[in-house]
Amino acid sequence: MKLGNYRQLNLFGMMTAPGLMLTFFAFASLQIQAQERLFKNADINAGKGLHAENSCNTCHQRLKGKNERDFYTRFDRKVNTQEKLVSQIAYCSTQLSLSFFPEDELNIAAFLNNAYYKLK
Structure with missing residues (x-):
């Protein structure tokens, strides 16, 4: 049928x-x-600026003892989709009381994806 x-x-x-x-x-x-x-519609340059301005890599180095590139490209990373990347940025924003707007989180995620993750 x-x-x-x-x-x-x-x-x-x-x-x-x-x-x-x-x-x-x-x-x-x-x-x-x-x-x-x-x-x-994300602004990669704005995301790069927010990432640097908020010293995201310093926190990651303190937590994992790795440089920025090694942290984001490590084998056992939790993030393996674009949605998870955005979610992780939102989690960091909340935990650190950064008060990012959703578009800020999206811009940072777009920057990280462009520079390191290369998620499709």
């Missing part, structure tokens, strides 16, 4: 392999597009 243009169900009402594949690829495509749009 065929429903719509992309879902195919078998006699038991379960999606068939082609239907599952199409659903998976449609979802993956939406995820990639959403991630590309996340930093679309």
Whole structure:
């Protein structure tokens, strides 16, 4: 039985392999597009300035004993998506009472992604 243009169900009402594949690829495509749009309007230079102004690297060196590049590019880092990067910036902002606006957090995340993380 065929429903719509992309879902195919078998006699038991379960999606068939082609239907599952199409659903998976449609979802993956939406995820990639959403991630590309996340930093679309961010100001990388403003993020760089905020990162330097608030001495973010000093705090990271104190916590982990690593320089900035080593901290952000280490093998066991927690951040592996753009969304997690933005979330981590928000966490740091809250913990340190920095009172960043959401667009500030996005700008810092865009700077870090551009300079170190290279997350897609």
